[in-house]
Amino acid sequence: MTYTPASMDALRQSGDELADATVATLFERGEMGKFNALMRYVSTAxxxxxxxxxxxxxxxxxxTAAPPAWVDWGEMEKARLFFIDNNVHISTALSxxxxxxxxxxxxxxxxxxxxHSLKYPSKRMAETGQFTVYLMQPGAFEAGSRFIPAAQKVRLLxxxxxxxxxxxxxxxxxxxxxxxxxxDMIGGQMLFSLLVLxxxxxxxxxxxxxxxxAYYxxxxxxxAMLGVDQEHAPRDLESxxxxxxxxxxxxMGPSEEGAHLTRQLIDLYEEVVPGTFFDPVVSSLIRYLIGDTCADWLDVPRxxxxxxxxxxPALLGVLESIEDSSPLGAWALDRLGHLTTVLELSSLTRGRVMHYTIPEQLKKDYGVSTAVPRTRRWTPPAATVGSS
Incomplete structure (x- = not known):
């Protein structure tokens, strides 16, 4: 698929017809409060x-109670195993x-x-982390799972x-x-998939x-479940x-809001990190992953x-080599990764299930692993001409 400034401009004019019509009707009939109250009881598919x-x-x-008919369940299982194998690294990249x-x-x-609340940035991070964990559960699309109701609520949000x-x-x-x-919805999909990779x-x-x-x-x-138009969404990593x-x-560019949100994010994770000695690692890791230009725009401290x-990366490369060559090492590192992810998520959620409530008005204060064999190492698609 070819993307041009004109085709991107056209995408800026479209929202999500089904969800938009639903929300408009709920507000028109004065039923949003009733809807929110009852939806707290809708948490499992x-x-x-x-x-x-x-x-x-x-x-x-x-x-919206079922995934798209075109889903390849073999690919989804590969994605789940990929997540299990890399959960702590994926959490790091998302954060x-x-x-x-x-x-x-x-x-x-x-x-x-x-x-979104600027005073409680853990809410958005907790919702993102919990959403991803729900997605990568073995029965994410089956009866009793929490993923589908979460996706339905996010779409309405x-x-x-x-x-x-x-x-x-x-x-x-x-x-x-x-x-x-x-x-922006397709851009968000890229931020949580391609940028993570x-x-x-x-x-x-x-x-x-x-x-x-498979992860992509x-x-x-x-x-697709969040309302992205699949006629325009990239189908593979190259596109x-x-x-x-x-x-x-x-x-992309600098903004006061972007710098403020980033400061809130840094403060949040400095609180999660025990003690204060390692606090600067948060800023340094952000700067390393997004590059100096973007980090400077966001006022990420050096x-x-x-x-x-x-x-x-050199240290992680050694650990990854151990994981590749030793089943026991792979099991130990996978368990460590799982425990780290659970600890981080429990710290952010305070042990609560996050509910996606539809705001009735906008307020400032709303605000042993069977891993996929690592043959044919993946490298990112090359940057496109004129993108740098």
């Missing part, structure tokens, strides 16, 4: 929907590359500042933000396009071509690179650890 649920909401939930990557896009940072920002005049629709438009490669994590492609495929499925390079060069962090 296949469970009966609660009595009293507004008809339009029931229709939406029934229409220290994907989230700052969102903040380096000024209009996205502005939107996040308007719709995005529609509600579009509704509020456009209706209340808090968004320059003419200049910026539809809030959380198709271009790029970051793992930068950290010298051993990945097979099949594993990387899983996020294609996620994108993903073309889209992502153009998207970032079109939009620290004495910047040089030390550059040795991390």
């Amino acid at each position: 296949g469970a009966p929907l609660p009595d009293g649920l507004p008809d339009v909401a029931r229709e939406y939930l029934e229409a 220290f590359a994907s989230m700052p990557g969102c903040y380096v896009i000024p209009h996205v940072a502005r939107l996040l500042s308007a719709t 995005h529609a509600s933000i579009r509704h509020h920002l456009a209706r209340d005049g808090h968004w320059d629709v003419e200049g910026l396009g539809t809030p959380i438009c198709q271009e 790029d970051s793992l490669h930068r950290l010298n994590i051993h990945m097979s071509v099949d594993g990387a492609e 495929y899983a996020w294609r499925v996620v994108g 993903a690179r073309r889209f992502f390079d153009l998207y970032m060069t079109r939009h 620290t004495a650890w910047d040089t030390v962090v550059k040795t991390v």
Whole structure:
């Protein structure tokens, strides 16, 4: 697929027709409060929907209760094994590359500042981490799983933000396009898939071509379930690179909101890290993964650890070699990775299940592993011409 500035501009005018119509009807009928109250009881796939649920909401939930018909379940299983094998590294990339990557896009940072709590940034990180863990569970798309209801709620959350920002005049629709438009939704899919793979490669994590492609495929499925138009979404990593390079060069830059959100992110993880001696590692890791230019735009401080962090890929390469050559080493490292991810997520969620409530108004305060064999090591697709 060919992406051009004109085709990207067209994507800025589109939202998510199904979710947008559902939200608009709920607000028009004054049923959003009732919907939110009842949806707290909808947390597992296949469970009966609660009595009293507004008809339009029931229709939406029934229409979105299954994954796309085109899903290749063999690829999804490969993706799950890839996640198990690399869970701690994926969590690191999501926290220290994907989230700052969102903040380096000024209009996205502005939107996040308007719709997410700046005082409690752990909420967004906890929701992102929990969403990813739900996705990579063995029965993520079966009855009893938590992933499908989470995806349904996130899709409505995005529609509600579009509704509020456009209706209340808090968004320059003419200049910026539809809030959380198709271009930004596809861009977000790239930030949580391609940028994660790029970051793992930068950290010298051993990945097979099949594993990387399967991980990207899983996020294609996620994108479809979140309302991404599959006619325009990249279908493979090569086209993903073309889209992502153009998207970032079109939009990335410095902003006050981006710097503030990044400072909140750094403060959050400095609290998670025990003691204070290692606190600067957070900033140094962000700078290493997103590069000096983006880090400077986000006011990521330079620290004495910047040089030390550059040795991390060599250390991880040694550990990865042990994992490749020793079944016992692989088991030990996988268990360590699992425990680290669980500890991080429990710290962010405070042991709670995160609920995705649709805001009735925007407020400032809303705010032993059977791993895929690592043959044919994956390397990122080359940057496209004119993208640097």
